[in-house]
Amino acid sequence: MSEVPGDRKYSGEHEWVQLLDDGLVMIGITDHAQEALGELVYVEQPEDGATLAKGDACIVIESVKAASDVYAPISGALAEANDALADEPELVNKSPYEEGWLVKIDPSDPAELDELMDADAYSQFLAESSG
Amino acid sequence: MPDKTPLYIRHVEAGARMVDFGGWDMPLHYGSQIDEHHAVREAAGIFDVSHMTVVDVTGQDAEDYLRRLLANDVAKLESPGKGLYSCMLNETGGVIDDLIVYCRSADNYRVIVNAATRVQDIDWMTEIADDFAVAVHEQAAFMMLAIQGPKATSLAAPLLPAALRQTAFDQTPFMSCSDGDWFVARTGYTGEDGWELVVNVDAGCRLWDEACAAGIRPCGLGARDTLRLEAGLSLYGQDMDQSTSPLVSALGWTVAWEPAERTFMGRAALEQQRMQGPEAKLVGLILEDRGIMRHGQRVLAGSGEGMVTSGGFSPTMQRSIALARVPADAVGTCQVQIRSESREARIVRPPFVRHGRILVDE
Known part of the structure; x- marks a missing residue:
């Protein structure tokens, strides 16, 4: 069973979104996603100053197997990308919810957070999609 | 349902991620494809390659038949045991498969071909065999293992039957030796030293267990692919196929043009391509x-x-x-x-x- 922490929200594309104290939201991929993708060897982050609309392909992650898009789970301006992934993309595999975060976004519409699943709903979603 | 090798249960119990490969349910990795890759470059790894197809060619015309069938020339195999890498071509010079052929004696050769091409290979080999006094038979009851890496032969030698141990350890690249149901060749698909072994199921399962216990790391098809890519070794169906000739596949060195009178399958088409320049x-x-x-x-x-x-x-x-x-x-x-x-x-x-x-x- 993959890990699904209760302190954040989830998208149907297997991304997690966590609202931080400073109003930014941190985004990453779930344990289930990293497991399915296999070991990551390259992460291509959005360019500085990028503006993301919900649903846009904004990050490319390449595993030993294939390239995959990460879709922005909410809209906003890019605040920070996790630069550590340039040298250590495997952090996403080792620590998908902590050190392996992808980007921080300044949300343009915080209400979009309410449209995402909570941990229970995402766990249910995983159980249904694997069955 | 995909086929399963005799080691299937062991793969699953070892936590392997299984994938379909050429109709076989095979291990992609056992946790980390990258660590498995490094294990082979630095020490030793073992691969289940039982999906590959072993075809024995026997009979008085065996050599003549293979000299017609293959673009490389088995007449180069002067001593029994020696192996040769070759392409098997269609009439337009396209690659039906790449393979290794070993001479076991004057009228007995062993050919190892790919899993995904098994049916087309055996059909083609059987068709060409019509004109020769040979028997072409697939050895489906055996399994095949590859033990690869700088420490592969020293770690695995104690696990071989006593009769083969020293010969296998001393043999040079592309040499093979056999004893009963054991066949051990100094070949591989990783760019490292090691062996490829064809053995019966009992011996193969035991060898797998003993190799793992001796510190040889189980490796999946994922590491096998990155190792062969680094080693510049072609993968059939990806780097070459029926529509590409060896001359456009960096395999021109495997075509034996001499003697000029040897009319191997695909030769005429290949000569034309060679003359025009690929x-x-x-x-x-x-x-x-x-x-x-x-x-x-x-x-x-x-x-x-x-x-x-x-x-x-x-x-x-x-x-x-x-x-x-x-x-x-x-x-x-x-x-x-x-x-x-x-x-x-x-x-x-x-x-x-x-x-x-x-x-x-x-």
């Missing part, structure tokens, strides 16, 4: 920009377009490498279309890595 060639690429090259990506090189035939991430070089078919005049650098971006790559001559060392300029 339009394309298979080269190595090292990505200078960011990203990962993948099979099927478009390449702009020389006077035209080409394609990445095998691409990925090299764990040894820590960057993306590829094999690509490009116009014959391409040299220097080229542009690879990675998703929507055009990225620069350098054309090099494979292999990229052999025997643990990087052989191309980084």
Whole structure:
């Protein structure tokens, strides 16, 4: 069973979104996603100053197997990308919810957070999609 | 339902991620494909390659038959035990499969072909055999293991039958030896020293268990693919197939043109292509920009377009490498279309890595 922490929200594309104290939201991929993708060897982050609309392909992650898009789970301006992934993309595999975060976004519409699943709903979603 | 090798349960119990490969349920990795790759470059790994097909060719015409069937010439196999890498071509010079053929005695040869091409290979081999006094029979009851890496033979030698141990340990590349149901060849698909073994199921399962207990790491098809790519070894169906000849697949060296009177299958078409000069060639690429090259990506090189035939991430070089078919005049650098971006790559001559060392300029 993959890990699904209760302190954040989830998208149907297997991304997690966590609202931080400073109003930014941190985004990453779930344990289930990293497991399915296999070991990551390259992460291509959005360019500085990028503006993301919900649903846009904004990050490319390449595993030993294939390239995959990460879709922005909410809209906003890019605040920070996790630069550590340039040298250590495997952090996403080792620590998908902590050190392996992808980007921080300044949300343009915080209400979009309410449209995402909570941990229970995402766990249910995983159980249904694997069955 | 895909086929399962005799080691299937062991793979699953070891936590392997299983994938369909050529109709076989095979291990992709046992947790970390990259660690498995490094284990083979630095120490030793064991691969279940029982999906591969073993075909024995016997009879008084065996040599004549194989000299007709194969683009390389088994007459080069002067001593029993010696093996030879060859392509098997169709009449237009396209590659039906690549294989290794071992001479066991004057009228007994063993041919090891790919899993995904098994049916077409056996059909073709049987068809050509009509004109010769030979029997072509698949040895489906055996399993096949590859033990590879700088420490492979020293760690695995104690696990071989006493009668074979020293001979197998001393034999040079492409030599084989056998005893009863054991067949041990100094070959592989990783660019490292090691053995490929054809054994019966009981002995094979025992060898797997003992090899793992001796510290030889189980490795899946994922590591097998990155190891062979670094070693510049072609993968059938990706780097070459029925529509490409050895001359455009960096396999011209495997075609035995002499003696000129040997009329192997595909020779006429190949000679014509050779005379006109092949339009394309298979080269190595090292990505200078960011990203990962993948099979099927478009390449702009020389006077035209080409394609990445095998691409990925090299764990040894820590960057993306590829094999690509490009116009014959391409040299220097080229542009690879990675998703929507055009990225620069350098054309090099494979292999990229052999025997643990990087052989191309980084």
